[in-house]
Amino acid sequence: AIKSYAEVLSSIGLGINDAALMSQLAPSVQKAKKSGRSRTGVIDASLIEASFPTNSANENIDPAWREAINESKHVWSAGPFGKKEELLQLDSFVDWFGQCRPTVLGKEGVAMAADTGERALANILLAAAQEDFDQGQDESESEDASVDGKRKNWVDGVGEARLDEDNLSLYMRFSEGADEDCNWQADGFADLTKHKHQARLYGSELASLEATTSSVDEGEEGKVRLLYDLVYNDGAPRERATGVAIEVSRGGHLDVGMLHSSDDRARQRCTVEMWYHLPQAHLMTDEIILMRRSLFYEENNDVSKLCLPDERHNTLWELAVLPTGLLELRTGAGSVVTSAMFIKDNEDGLDGLVSWEREDGGGGWNHVCVTFSSMEQDSPSQVSASVLMNGVTVVPNALLSVDPFGLTSEDVHQDDIDDALEKSILIFGIGPSAGFRLTDIRVWACQRSEEDVQMMMYEYLKDAEMKRKFKVNIRKSSTGMLAPPARLAQPERKKFALSPPKTSQANRTPPRSTSDDDGFGVDEVKFEPTPPRLTPDDDGFGVDEVKFEQTFAAFNEIEPVQNQPSEPSSDDVVEQEEVQVLEDSTSSEPELVSPFEVVLSDLLSTKVKSSAAAAIIRGPPAARHFGGNRGGLASVHTNFGIKPDGVGPIAISGPDKSLVFFSDRDPPGRTYPIGASGAVLSDIMDENYSEYMCCFLAREKRMIIFELTRKTVVVELQMKTKLNFWRYLPPEAHGGELAFVLITPIGGFYWKPLENPPRPRQVWKRSAELESKKVITYEEGGSNGQSGADARSTVALLLVSSPVSSDANVEAYCISMDGESSQLLVSDDVQGAALCRPPTPDASSAYFLPFVVTVQNNYETSQLVLTVEDLTQDSSDGKSLVRGVTLASAILDLTDVSNESFAPPPMSMGSSPEVLVCCNQDFIVAVIRSRGLVFAYDFTTDLMESGGQSLSLVGKHELGRYVVDAAIRPIGDNQVELVTLLRESNDSKDGRIATIII
Secondary structure (H helix, E strand, O other): OOOOHHHHHHHOOOOOOOHHHHHHOOHHHHOOOOOOOOOOOOOOHHHHHHHOOOOOOHHHOOHHHOOOOOHHHOHHHHOHHHOHHHOEOOOOHHHHOOOOOOOEOHHHHHHHHHHHOHHHHHHHHHHHHHHHHHHHHHHHHHHHHHHHHHHOOOOOOOOOOOOHHHHEEEEEOOHHHHOOOOOHHHHOEEOOOOOOOEEEEEOHHHEEEEEOOOOOOOOEOOOEOOOEEEEEOOOOOOOOOOEEEEEEEOOOOOOOOOOOOHHHHHHOEEEEEEEEEOOOHHHOOOOEEEEEEEEOOOOOOOHHHHHOOOOOOOEEEEEEEOOOOOEEEEEOOOOEEEOOOOOOOEOOEOOOOOOOEOOOOOEOEEEEEEEEEOOOOOOOOEEEEEEEEOOEEEEEEEEEEOOOOOOOOOOOOHHHHHHHOOEEEEEEEEOOOOOEEEEEEEEEOOOOOHHHHHHHOOOOOHHHEOOOOOOOOOOEOOOOOEOOOOOOOOOHHHHOOOOOOOOOHHHOEOOOOOOOOOOEEEEOOEOOOOOOOOEOOOOOOOEOOOOOOOEOOOOOOOOOOOOOOOOOOOOOOOOOOOOOOOOOOOOOOOOOOOOOEEEEOOOHHHOOOHHHHHHHHHOOOOOOOOOOOOOOEOOOOOOOOOOOOOOOOEEEEOOOOEEEEOOOOOOOEEEEOOOOOEEEEOOOOOOOOOOEEEEEEOOOOEEEEEEOOOOEEEEEEEEOOOOOEEEEEOHHHEOOOOEEEEEOOOEEEEEOOOOOOOOOEEEEEOOOOOOOOEEEEEEEEEEEOOOHHHOEOOEEEEEEEOOOOOOOOOEEEEEEOOOOOOEEEEEOOOOEEEEEOOOOHHHHOOEEOOEEEEEEEEOOOOEEEEEEEEEEEOOOOOOOEEEEEEEEEEEOOOOOOOOOOOOOOOOOOOOOOOEEEEEEOOEEEEEEOOOOEEEEEEEOHHHHHHOOOOEEEEEEEEOOOEEEEEEEEEEEOOEEEEEEEEEOOOOOOOEEEEEEEO
16 A cells, blocks of 8 residues: 555655656546546545645645646546547556556457457357356246245235224124115125125025124114124024135235244234124034134135035134033144133033023123234244133133144145135134024234223224215305305314323423333323423332313313204204203103102113113123222211212213213213223212213223313323223222222222322232132222321222133122231122121221121022121231121011012123122112112111111012112111112113112
């Protein structure tokens, strides 16, 4: 390398003073700056500049170096004597030196090459290289064309969406039954998703479409596509092809879940779910294939061969319900799992059984969900599968072999798999028995979680919503020009959102979010220009200080629905309200002979729409309809509403709005533009009539608190864990403040939204006995003897059961609220239980533990016994709860009442417990739900001190209907009001409110 300016000159035979000859050097040597000519500089610019002597005086610099050279006129650019074709070929600066005759370009160079034979040799070498290149190019293009030909029909982006609803691949509600002109027997059924698959029905002569009898939202005419059941009134012979078949092409939207390489990782998961109804057990003699995926080759385009229940030679996988009541998932490669293989033994029977239709016509509906994932497997033919029954996992992560060639094989190439799966068929409902029904089929290109399945299994999806068609009249103006169409009023629901409306960035502080091992993160909305700093705490919750100024202004206030709505203007498009209240009319039901004053309301369907009535009967998820018992707390409650608190409103939620139903208001319902998966409401909290609604958004796993009077968004909470149960806590349970209890797999948490910061605080932990148990009811009682903000409850009562079997025993546990979380098993087989405030004058101001009221079945005498027991603390440590003495007991006498039993309707929380126990003041009420019986007892201090019968029967009453839920509240001294929600005997989706004065 040339290291200095002197070395550059000496290398060409020049001295330092021979600068006049410098102009003969190439431009890349003459100047350091980049030239316009496309010539590679062979000497580093910094080196050349460093070689020049530094002299601040410009007079010592040769004039040739002071001005930039016009390189376009230089001999190195113009060529010798202006002949560019004779430019020297300078491959490198160093190679140029010492050559007697450099290579010449242009005409002269070509002639010279021809004379020496150089051109002929170059042509030979070029032809050989071109031949090799063309041959390799042809082979590469052939391979690329083969690969492209196989994947040219593959759909991009399948399974890659962030939200589950955007990964929906198939959705069928059999809505063709609502169209009398639709020939669904021949045309089949339409997919409601944007993918527009078409399903074909085999065995159509055996089937019919009927309005659904399931508990899934049936839709709304004109807004949501109606839900119909595919019904088989006659059983299908085994040799008859039956089922709903959908073609699955390789690389299509339904080609998900298995047999994909890591290059298509997003396709390696799927979820398939459906509702089906089984007849009575004795009518089902053969298995029914609920769902099956089979390969379609060697069939001569005859899909019917794949719809035979006993033909499995091309089956990839199938899920069958057996006559024994178990579900069996099996593959063509020989893997088999059943719904009982992964369940612990139950003393009362085998868990994991399906529901059969009962003799009274009730029951029989089941929800099944199968998830597949091959993401964690080494081979594409290995897949992990889970089966969920009614939202509960009964087969967790079973490893199956799914081979397109029938048996487990090794070294199967992905190309062979793609060829075998070029076309396959997904089939539902093969080999049905008489009375079999199926409906609401969903296929997702993702793996749905258990809680997501539970939250949406009863709800319709957004793809079922019908697009509105607007008629636009275009009027001509007087000038002959077309006038612009009148602006259409936008539907109200388009203005609403699940979270507060966005404001400008200058006025909005970004919400902050934190999370911790307890599974919560708190998001809050603050509309201040300066964001507050995050305040960490020991429990890991970081919360911003908030000032809640944002309101529902953009939501528009929804007023109570009037009995006579005004007619809409002809120029506007007005959306029908969810709640339509009709004029009150006197119930035609005759009053039953009773010692109580009983008021029976009109049917819910006369007050709200039938779909809303069905949702009210079904109830909110993971919560009781009316909230739960409050009778064990201190009697220091202050009422701000028109009626005393104790009976909570029922909130039913949808994707766009929520309806709140009040049992004691006229009109009974109000709609709010708040979309959610579920909601619970507080009491009226102050003289300003502040009322709060806590909404749970299952997809986003968020909770939002809304203040309904001022239309204000209060706070948001990010859930990082599963929510098992939730309810509003009365103010006397926690210092007279707004509080909700959230029960997770970890334990119970208090969430006080108005606290600063509003961070959930754990108040008790689950013991090993409570792990994996389903929470049925929750309440608190007792008092720590403090007043004001320091007041606290002392005991929590939980009723829990097995999360799998609906017939499992109900267990009652008491948990201390002193931070120790000592847990006491009150009973492992209880029909119902509640907490009761001791009937003493100081129960409102002194420390006390509540009494425990239980109803248990005496199996020796077949009688229900109501018992009142005392709770005490263990004398050894003063913290652990122990059972005290039995204070009183009474037998629920059923000898003089009707033996009629009523079937329960579909409910989110199930039919447990069998007996609802409600306590208030000195009254204890037991309600036998399936018999519709109400027993009221008086439990007073005088009776206790006299040493006689402690429980005095006030009276009993037959309601003649199944009792969905019940709650009690005081209406005066020594007088209470029991409010019950009843299921109508001839309609499982309708009911009434019955009010009983005791």
